Amino acid sequence: MPASAGAGAGALDARTAAVGVPRAAPAARRPDWNGRLAHLILLVAVSVLAFPLYYAFVISTQTLDQVSSLPPRLWPSTAMLQNYAAAWSRSGMARLLLNSAIVSIGIAAGKIAISLLSAFAIVYFNFRGRQVVFWMIFVTLMLPVPVRIVSTYQVISVLGWVDTYWGLTVPLMASATGTFLFRQFFQTIPDSLAEAAQLDGAGPMRFLWSFLLPLSRANLAALFVILFVYGWNEYLWPLMITNTPDMRTAVIGIEALVPRSGSQLPEWNVIMAAAMMVLLPPVLVIVAMQRWFVKGLVETEK
Amino acid sequence: MKRAVFRNRWLPYALVAPQVAITLVFFFWPALDSLRLSLYRSSPFGDRLIYVGLANFEKLFADPAYLRSGVTTFVFSFCVTFVGMAIALLLATLANAKIRGLGIYRTLLLWPYGIAPAIAGIIWLFIFHPSYGILPYLLSFVTTYQFNWFLKGWVAMVLITAAAIWKQFGYNLAFYLAGLQGVPESVLEAASVDGAGPVRRFFSMTFPLLSPVTFFLLTLNMTFAFFETFGLVHSVTQGGPGDATAILVYKAWKDGFEGLQIGLSAAQSVVLMAVVIALTAFQFRYAERKVVY
Numbered sequence: 001m002p003a004s005a006g007a008g009a010g011a012l013d014a015r016t017a018a019v020g021v022p023r024a025a026p027a028a029r030r031p032d033w034n035g036r037l038a039h040l041i042l043l044v045a046v047s048v049l050a051f052p053l054y055y056a057f058v059i060s061t062q063t064l065d066q067v068s069s070l071p072p073r074l075w076p077s078t079a080m081l082q083n084y085a086a087a088w089s090r091s092g093m094a095r096l097l098l099n100s101a102i103v104s105i106g107i108a109a110g111k112i113a114i115s116l117l118s119a120f121a122i123v124y125f126n127f128r129g130r131q132v133v134f135w136m137i138f139v140t141l142m143l144p145v146p147v148r149i150v151s152t153y154q155v156i157s158v159l160g161w162v163d164t165y166w167g168l169t170v171p172l173m174a175s176a177t178g179t180f181l182f183r184q185f186f187q188t189i190p191d192s193l194a195e196a197a198q199l200d201g202a203g204p205m206r207f208l209w210s211f212l213l214p215l216s217r218a219n220l221a222a223l224f225v226i227l228f229v230y231g232w233n234e235y236l237w238p239l240m241i242t243n244t245p246d247m248r249t250a251v252i253g254i255e256a257l258v259p260r261s262g263s264q265l266p267e268w269n270v271i272m273a274a275a276m277m278v279l280l281p282p283v284l285v286i287v288a289m290q291r292w293f294v295k296g297l298v299e300t301e302k
Numbered sequence: 303m304k305r306a307v308f309r310n311r312w313l314p315y316a317l318v319a320p321q322v323a324i325t326l327v328f329f330f331w332p333a334l335d336s337l338r339l340s341l342y343r344s345s346p347f348g349d350r351l352i353y354v355g356l357a358n359f360e361k362l363f364a365d366p367a368y369l370r371s372g373v374t375t376f377v378f379s380f381c382v383t384f385v386g387m388a389i390a391l392l393l394a395t396l397a398n399a400k401i402r403g404l405g406i407y408r409t410l411l412l413w414p415y416g417i418a419p420a421i422a423g424i425i426w427l428f429i430f431h432p433s434y435g436i437l438p439y440l441l442s443f444v445t446t447y448q449f450n451w452f453l454k455g456w457v458a459m460v461l462i463t464a465a466a467i468w469k470q471f472g473y474n475l476a477f478y479l480a481g482l483q484g485v486p487e488s489v490l491e492a493a494s495v496d497g498a499g500p501v502r503r504f505f506s507m508t509f510p511l512l513s514p515v516t517f518f519l520l521t522l523n524m525t526f527a528f529f530e531t532f533g534l535v536h537s538v539t540q541g542g543p544g545d546a547t548a549i550l551v552y553k554a555w556k557d558g559f560e561g562l563q564i565g566l567s568a569a570q571s572v573v574l575m576a577v578v579i580a581l582t583a584f585q586f587r588y589a590e591r592k593v594v595y
Contacts, residue, residue, distance in 0.1 A: 038397035045393055046410040049472050053414075055436065056425045072436045114320045121317035126307045133318050140329045142582050146529045146551040147574040150558040150567045151332035151339060174324035194308070204308040233418035235533030236555065251418045255537055258424070268428055275421050282416035290409055297415075297473070298518065 060084070060272035067268050079269065086267075087257070087274035092245060096253040097277070099168075103238070103249055104231030104282075106169040108224050115178030116216070120208050122179070123186040124194065141176040145237055156241050167241045168249070172234065178223055181299050185219050186212065222296030225289045229282045250278040333575065339568035351565070358569035367545055368553065368570075375549040378463060379527035386467040387474050387519055391512070394478035395504060404479070411472035419469060420533035426465035427538050430457070451539070455546025458539045462547055465538070466531055474519055481515035482508070521585060528577075550574060 059067055061080035066073055087093060121127070122134055145152065152171065161167030189212070197207045213220075238249045245253070254274040258266055286293050340358055342351040362368045401407075414422070429437050432450040441449055451457040485508060493503045509516075532551045535541060541548035541556065548556070554574065558567025 034399040038399040038401045041397040042407050117317045118321040121314040125314035127314040142578050148332040151335035171328040279417045279421045286416040
């Protein structure tokens with residue numbers, strides 16, 4: 001009597017479900033179920049993460065009337081071009097993006113060059129004061145910009161670097177992370193390589209340029225991605241040492257579009273358009289160079 | 303130590319010179335100057351400095367606003383770090399299976415890291431906007447409570463915490479997923495055969511095995527919550543309403559640059575420095591001992 005047996009099993013199912021006793025899943029189907037759950041969780045996580053960006057994008061395509069009407073509209077509208085054009089001209093976006101590019105590439109390149117040289121000296125030379133230099137660099141790990149706000153500003157003004165590209169880049173170029181990364185890496189390179197190079201008559205700079213540098217390509221790329229993103233998104237430093245719109249970086253500059261007084265109605269569609277333009281470059285760098293980004297994140301944090 | 307070293311009298315000094323120069327001028331000089339300035343206060347006209355000993359520190363620690371700022375910073379960092387990481391770990395554990403397309407998920411998780419805290423703040427500001435934002439709109443169906451962060455400190459706090467967690471969450475999850483892939487399945491199966499339930503299995507096996515990842519993420523998130531969120535606070539709440547979101551770094555900046563109380567701001571820098579040094583020391587000690595590699 002297959003029908004009644006089925007009904008009996010169904011009733012049993014219903015009863016256990018009602019009582020809430022968990023039933024062991026059949027062993028054969030278990031992995032499949034796990035995989036689906038994993039996909040479901042990840043899809044939800046990824047969507048929740050993407051929603052604010054999507055919402056910001058949608059706002060950036062709407063007219064001001066649409067932005068300020070309820071219920072909120074969740075699909076793109078027609079005002080995209082004029083919003084982006086308005087954001088571009090009103091904030092002086094061309095100059096802001098140029099400044100951000102100069103600053104972030106400058107910081108990344110400078111930091112890499114400086115830390116590469118000092119790590120090379122520390123690993124490959126025996127010189128008086130080597131330990132002192134090493135500890136001096138190490139201690140800077142403990143002194144991020146915010147803990148020396150006023151004093152650093154005074155140093156910059158003594159140097160006459162307020163509102164200059166020098167002021168925006170040079171002070172952020174020295175930090176221990178790059179030096180440590182390269183030091184760590186150089187120590188994994190067998191001594192025989194340096195010996196062989198010396199036998200071939202290569203001097204130290206030749207060795208650095210033709211042997212170490214090509215070997216360090218992966219580290220260079222990883223460090224570059226992290227430092228580019230860091231430089232692009234740096235906030236406190238450019239806020240402190242720039243005081244003309246021409247020297248503002250993009251992240252600081254778009255704040256000019258957000259009115260602080262309550263009486264003026266902010267044009268959220270234009271603000272979001274500006275935000276989209278400013279956030280795009282570092283996000284693209286991360287997506288395009290994802291592999292290096294993860295490597296850089298792990299290694300700079302060591 | 304390397305045995306094969308190059309010999310040169312002056313070259314190593316030339317090589318370290320740029321870094322040493324920048325370190326001295328932009329790290330040591332300002333740090334020492336902060337120490338010195340913390341013992342002074344500006345004269346009423348701001349034209350000279352008057353030595354006051356430790357008065358700035360006494361004033362700071364007797365100031366309820368400063369102590370509140372300390373509590374705010376602690377609550378904020380705790381929420382961003384622990385809540386953000388705990389949810390990521392929970393989801394990663396639930397989603398720990400052999401999945402296809404992990405690389406694509408990784409990309410979709412990592413991109414928010416590239417967004418500046420200030421920009422993340424502006425996006426979330428609009429989501430929370432009392433008149434047009436989608437969140438107060440949705441909540442208005444459930445309750446008549448006004449979630450107005452312009453007026454209510456705790457809503458402003460939730461706003462900046464949400465923005466900060468949003469930016470960090472994806473890579474927390476991505477790193478936990480990657481870490482879990484490294485936990486050998488046989489270990490978990492053995493524990494399961496021993497009769498350990500999922501919760502016990504998690505706390506006795508998975509969590510200890512993930513401790514390097516946790517430690518790495520903890521450092522990263524804590525530094526972020528402490529220092530990099532300045533842009534978030536500055537661009538969104540300006541420390542308000544009242545001083546509900548004035549974290550320590552924001553307060554040090556505000557007292558120094560807007561209040562022009564150089565000595566008081568320097569004293570705050572010194573306190574922050576002490577905190578950072580303590581955290582770094584803790585990091586190194588703890589990292590050596592407790593982390594299972």
